[in-house]
Amino acid sequence: MTKLKLSGVSKAYGATLALRRGDLELDTGEVHVLIGANGSGKSTLCKIVAGSVRPDAGEVLLDGRAVTVSGPRAAQALGIGIFYQELSLADHRSVAENICLPDLPRKNGFFVDREALAEKASRYIALFESVAGAELNTAAIVGDLRADQRQLVEIMKALATEASILIFDEPTSALDRAQVDRFFEILRDLKEEGRSIVFISHRMDEIFAIGDRVTVIRDGETVGTEAIADTSPEAVIHMMVGKQETLAAPQAAPPSQEASHEIALTVESLTGVGFRDVNFAVRRGEILGLGGLHGQGQSALLKALFGAPPALAGQIELSGQPLRTENPRAAIAQGIAYVSGDRGRDGVISGRPILENVTPIHALRDGLVLARPTRLSEKALPALKALNTKFAGLSHSIGSLSGGNQQKIVIARWLIDKPDILLLDDPTKGIDLSAKADLFTLIRKLAKEGLAILLYSSEDAELLNNADRILVFNGGAVSRELSGAERTRYNLYHAAYEAA
């Protein structure tokens, strides 16, 4: 039975047509997966359903009746709850207040019913008891929590609406495997209860693990809907990329040990906030993978090598010379590059032209004082071209691009003046499949040109397919090194999950 039906929904942000023709049929009691490349309009579609974005055209039918969702409150009244991709949490409020924020329990009209608040919140926290960590309790301040815990709170907040339609826009991007598993169990229970669920993820395995049907969106248009049972990952990818058959298939086995013997970076007993006593050496031309469950110190290590913030103890040597990275500027000056997956926070200089987003590293390394647009363009264009970046003009705001292209801009800024070491901190987070393929092709090419590359990825497949060696992190320390034929999913999980 169709619970919710969208037909011909469209939305333009100024000149950007985010959604051309969004169609979706959501049945009662199903998990409906929405998939599409970055910027294809998934979040926009969800936000329209949830009332936080005003559609330009189109029709929304709820239980067969046409409805107008005039805002988030109206959506809640209609029984629609949502998990926002970028979260909707109040950092200084407690977990309990956040979970119940949409509808604070009231007492005597004006007051918050504290008991009811705590009671309601604990019910939802209990759902994730085994995987959430002890810090996540009703009184904890959300801003003090880890990223995955915050994401869990947002999930609880969505669940607490008790809505009959639940939309999850990339709810698993920061969760570890155990958390995802628990979340999927809950989703199955909800399905049993007859709730209708929209689920978005870029991880193919998750989609096939939880979905009943899948709808593919391409360039703001719904391409089609298939039952999961009747389709395959390849078929879905084909629907996503459409006619462009150029998608490079992931490498089954990466080229092993093409690296030279010249050591680029040595790290000895490096200790910092979040990691301790890390030792390794990377050669030029090598891609060293950092694996394990997320949050085990991989990101912190990469950031420390980049000086943001610097490590507390231990030695780093760059080509045999001791390296001091007090701050990113010092690191950059010594030829270190760092690409963060959190581009909204660490990468994109929002609201500024593409040119200004590509050139800051060049300006720093060349010690430029004047910013001559023509000269800077000459430097920027080849780098952007190498990444197949799509953009209308260098003077356009970076905000006019899709997420994947924004990320390419951020990467391109490191390619103008070649660095010696490239630190990749989950660089494909939220990037679509074709962009990912482009990126890894490029990374391999850079390695061949003599760069030493450190790659952390939250997706195991990415590591296994692209890294020459993998350091598995567990509890802030390296628990195992996998190289050559050892690089199997089994070994990776084994090292990652064993008690630290």
Place this chain on the structure above:
Amino acid sequence: EDFKIGLSNGWVGSEWRTQMIEEAEQAAAAWKDKGVNVEVVAQSANVDVPGQIAHVRNFISQGVDAIIINPNSPTAFDPVFAQAKEAGILVIATDAEVSSPDAIYVGLDQKGWAMESAKWLAETLEGKGKVVAINGVAGHPANEMRVAGYREVFGEHDGIEIVNEVNANWDQAQGQQAMQNLLATYPDIDGVWVQDGMAAGAWRSIMDADKAGDIAATGEIRKDFIDIWTENDLNSGASVNPPGVMASALNVAVLMLQGRELKEPATAGQYNNAMYLPIPFISSENLEEVAASVEGKPGYYSYTSSLSIEDAEALFK
């Protein structure tokens, strides 16, 4: 004899105020020759009305014998002055009148001060012409009394028309800008009634517009302006509001603390508690004399006068 006198000043935004405190401190020192030890404690800072009420409370805590205050409000101090009186403290306001029956006012009659210069302007214009006024802060009691003063005088002259009145908040630069705008809009004005430091600004605009010869305007009492006045032979006249008023009030206070009685009790003014001091006037006639008396002083120094101890004694029985 030992007396402790508290001086309270709630605004330090002009040099006139600092000069006022300094002169009062000097006046206190002068009592030494008479064998009277007058210790002054001063509170002088930018405060709001509650902040200045706190000044008075602080003086009460310290147990001073008298408080001399240049008040930020005419009426706001009634309750706290009542408390001061209860504590046996003599309260004298200066520069701005207060409504409290528990205090007396020793200073100028602000309305009379404005009338003096308005009269000068009206006479200079021979009783006819278009006049504009540039005033201080709207709603400020001293300003409103002055406005009432010049309006009364100009009202007595049928030939004088007030074409516009603007507020420049006692700020010299704002006075200059206001005058500039007024000159653009009313090119044919004959006179300007303007108070205090704003007069220097207004005159600057008048001179910039090359109208110094055609316009008569009131002036002010700082040395900088006296110099310009002299150099350019301006058609100006200024009632003097001397910073020495607080010193005068201090001398009166000491005599009252000594238990002496005023010949004529302070009963003047709208609140029936005022004792008005004479208002000196500067015009072309005595300009040279005034200029000589401020010779060698800094530019912001105001021409001043105050009751000497002897002058003050003359007021007492």
Place this chain on the structure above:
Amino acid sequence: MNRAIEIAKNPLLIALVLIAALLFLGNTLSPGFASGGQILRLLIVAALLGIVAAGQNLVILGGREGIDLSVGGVVSLSAIVAGNVMNGMDGGIPLAILACVATGALFGLFNGLGVTLLRIPPLVMTLGMLGVLQGLLVVIRQGIPSGRAAPALSEFVTKPFLLGLPGIIWLWIGVGLLMAFILHRTVFGHRIYAIGSNEQAAFMAGVPVRRIRIALFMLSGVFAAIAGLCLLGYSGSSFANVGEQYMLPSIIAVVFGGTPLSGGRGGYTGTMAGAVLLVVLQSILTTINIDESGRQMVFGVTLLVLMLFYGRGRGLRA
């Protein structure tokens, strides 16, 4: 059509249209208001405000709730310092300029250090600094000789200098060109925008965030100090609190120029128009013959109405 709306939303254009409209209105209400000489004199006043607003503009562009409430205090202090250094003599002008710039830079440095090293919110830091400066004005006026402007300085500000325009207007044009150059043609300018729109990303791209923010506060101090020097020339002598009237108007001029207080967007050309707009508006109000209470009410409402044309925040529902 869309393009027409884009153009019509340009803050500079809005300001220019509004200025023209106000001048027309002013001239209708009181003939002579929009005469050439009067416009020139309004521009002098606007230049004083505009130069203060240049620094304010930079600090605001730098983001992190950048704002400088201490500009008024720096203007006053600088006028006094300049007056005492030159003491009415042309020969003292170069030294006075140096002293002013140093004063402005010093207090800007204090603000900048407080904001970056101690991470005090700019509003709080500069508000506190304003209190300190007001106190300092009283202290340094004790027993210093004088505060007369040198004749050459006064002429520079008030008398025609080149092509019938006073020097201060040329100075202002120079400030405008300098600001445009800094903001758009230097790496420093790009970095200002970068820290204004995403400080963390700028930091990760090697931008010396603190140094730049400190530099912005110092520039704000320097611009305020230069304005103080010019104000001394304008009014002929220095006096306490001359600068007080610039604190909030300098912020309004920036906002009217299309730079939102959130930073990272906007520029100085609009601010220049914003300064003129504000000065013209105030002048019209002075010349209309109504009670001060009426003037204030009209002024308040007009500011609100004008703000509707600018930087209205975006709706929450996209």
Place this chain on the structure above:
Amino acid sequence: MTSVSTSTRQENQGFRTLLGRFPFLPALFILVVLLVLNGIFEPNSLSFRSLTGLVRTYMALMLLAVAQTYVVYAAEIDLSVGAIASLVNVTIIVLMQNWGGGGLSVLAALGVGVLVGLACGLVNGFVVAALRLQAIVATFATSIFFTGLALVILPVAGMPAPTVFWRTYGGTFFGIPFVFYAAVALAFLLYLFARTRLATQLLAVGDGQQAAFQSGLPVTTIRIGGYVLCGVFAALAAFCITGDTASGDPLVGAKMTLFSVAAVVLGGSALSGGFGTVAGSVIAALIIGLINSLVFFAGTPSHWQNFVQGLAILAALMVGVLVSRRGRA
């Protein structure tokens, strides 16, 4: 080595939890230090009578700081609180005068005063939240407007308040000064407000408007609610000003606006919103008062007083910000 670092971390944790629960502790500490210093320089300043005077005089600033805190909760600011206080002050003075000055007329005038504050808050809320103008500039504009209105109602400072009104405010009942009853009532009121949904919602909006909106909160209404609350507390502040000054003055509150902002910061609230306490603001208002008197009692020469006071307030602001941040960071 590891154990050392964890134990210091735990201490830090303890300090943070303490500060998280009682963000006004640093302010309270400064307050106590100032009281002691005042007492050392002028023992009389700690007498019951002096302390009563202190509270009586700074009650208005306390209330204005509270008013400001509620808008700061939502990451907003109100530069018109002083003007609202002036407007309410002249309104109630004129009404009390016109209605004869009896007990009933006083109460009626106070009722109107609250409504005036509420209306001003609505205007601010409307221009900031509904018209989406930038708060600093928009409330500066409304403050000019409110001042104009106050000048229309009472063109010049001076009309006296009915005796019954200010005698009550300055009076003593059952041996306890009226202001202490008022302070207790205020404390209770603030306690109640802290438990309202509006308080939580304001803080949530301060943490992030977009997120709050997407969570389904009526953001515009909440922001207007903050300004209305602010207006009402500004009206209460005006009552205290009127009680302490016994007269009307259309400019009386003007200088208090920036002090109210300073008090909010000093009290440990974040101007960026989402975090803060009204208790801190109340304490901070007293701190400002005590700094002023300490500068005097310590014997600072008159022309240095403003400077020293400015420095002391700047220093206190820095301490307030630094300590409260350590509690949160």
